[in-house]
Amino acid sequence: MSKKHNFSAGPCILPQEVLKQASKAVLNFNNDDLSLIEISHRSKPFVEVMDNAIALVKELLEVPTAYSVLFLQGGASLEFLMVPFNLLRKGGKSAYTNTGTWAKKAIAEAKSMGEVEILGDSSDKNYNYIPKGYKIPTDVDYFHCTSNNTIYGTQMKDFPHCPTLMVCDMSSDIFSRKIDVSKFDLIYAGAQKNMGPAGTTLVIVKDEILGKTGRNIPTMLDYNTHISKGSMFNTPPVFPIYVSMLTLQWLKELGGVEAIEKINQEKADLLYGEIDRNPLFEGAANKDDRSNMNVTFLLTDESKEEQFNKMWNNAGINGLKGHRSVGGYRASMYNALPLESVQVLVDVMKKLEVN
Numbered sequence: 351m352s353k354k355h356n357f358s359a360g361p362c363i364l365p366q367e368v369l370k371q372a373s374k375a376v377l378n379f380n381n382d383d384l385s386l387i388e389i390s391h392r393s394k395p396f397v398e399v400m401d402n403a404i405a406l407v408k409e410l411l412e413v414p415t416a417y418s419v420l421f422l423q424g425g426a427s428l429e430f431l432m433v434p435f436n437l438l439r440k441g442g443k444s445a446y447t448n449t450g451t452w453a454k455k456a457i458a459e460a461k462s463m464g465e466v467e468i469l470g471d472s473s474d475k476n477y478n479y480i481p482k483g484y485k486i487p488t489d490v491d492y493f494h495c496t497s498n499n500t501i502y503g504t505q506m507k508d509f510p511h512c513p514t515l516m517v518c519d520m521s522s523d524i525f526s527r528k529i530d531v532s533k534f535d536l537i538y539a540g541a542q543k544n545m546g547p548a549g550t551t552l553v554i555v556k557d558e559i560l561g562k563t564g565r566n567i568p569t570m571l572d573y574n575t576h577i578s579k580g581s582m583f584n585t586p587p588v589f590p591i592y593v594s595m596l597t598l599q600w601l602k603e604l605g606g607v608e609a610i611e612k613i614n615q616e617k618a619d620l621l622y623g624e625i626d627r628n629p630l631f632e633g634a635a636n637k638d639d640r641s642n643m644n645v646t647f648l649l650t651d652e653s654k655e656e657q658f659n660k661m662w663n664n665a666g667i668n669g670l671k672g673h674r675s676v677g678g679y680r681a682s683m684y685n686a687l688p689l690e691s692v693q694v695l696v697d698v699m700k701k702l703e704v705n
């Protein structure tokens with residue numbers, strides 16, 4: 351394999367077969383002698399892509415019929431604002447966990463629209479754990495959490511009992527493990543971690559929760575606009591949606607979410623095993639809350655930094671540098687990253703120890 355071992359945090363690795371098919375479609379889609387990105391989004395071939403992408407999301411996540419699946423734009427970051435716009439009643443309150451940079455940004459948007467109660471806050475320890483044991487009040491319009499904290503390497507293993515609407519930012523771990531969609535009322539995820547190129551955002555929303563705030567919602571920010579037009583109110587991002595469809599097809603052929611969850615667990619066991627075994631390394635996140643997607647770790651002996659950096663670079667590894675707010679290293683192991691790439695990293699870590 352001449353390709354790099356790509357541990358990038360996002361945008362990030364996609365299946366090689368998907369990239370090949372996608373590049374072909376850019377030149378000649380469906381053997382129609384037209385590019386995917388130069389045909390009408392209302393043409394039959396593209397409408398089929400959209401229908402297929404939505405059907406695959408529903409199948410892979412076993413989405414109940416009471417929910418709509420949308421492909422929107424503006425990234426997960428626009429959802430930070432769309433959620434309160436669509437769910438927060440006039441004069442109402444919401445509740446959020448504060449578990450990292452993305453959660454903080456979501457909270458800031460909600461605060462611009464109403465009162466926010468912070469229920470679990472791990473900022474006291476630089477977000478290295480998942481807060482637990484909080485009770486969600488019944489008088490808030492919704493509760494919002496982040497299932498996987500991409501930057502800090504923590505992941506919610508369980509979700510709390512929620513007496514109100516449950517909203518979750520699953521940008522960095524959607525399709526990586528089984529989730530019970532019926533426990534949530536709204537799930538959103540930017541495409542560029544486990545699904546496709548940046549440019550589209552997946553939203554899964556229970557229809558009956560919408561239209562109850564008494565607010566005037568700007569057309570483009572109103573989920574009902576997009577539900578009623580099947581994500582085609584305006585021109586959808588055709589290329590990211592097409593590539594997402596290919597990735598979901600790839601995942602289905604591999605055996606679906608259950609199969610990838612097992613592989614992701616193997617990858618995580620392999621890397622965390624080495625971090626815990628090798629005296630030169632230590633994990634950055636609390637053990638019980640470690641993410642299977644983003645593994646954050648540090649060198650115990652900083653004098654080895656230059657040597658380690660050289661070694662993993664020479665091994666063809668990309669994207670291992672930690673986010674500036676944690677330092678050290680971050681190995682992002684999204685669905686498309688093969689176990690062999692993790693083995694290459696672990697071998698480098700072992701080699702550093704004996705050198």
Ligand SMILES: *Cc1c(COP(=O)(O)O)cnc(C)c1O
Binds near residue numbers: 425521522
């Ligand atoms: C990457 C990421 C985001 C930001 O997504 P954009 O699409 O860039 O807005 C939000 N939340 C989480 C958990 C992420 O990993």
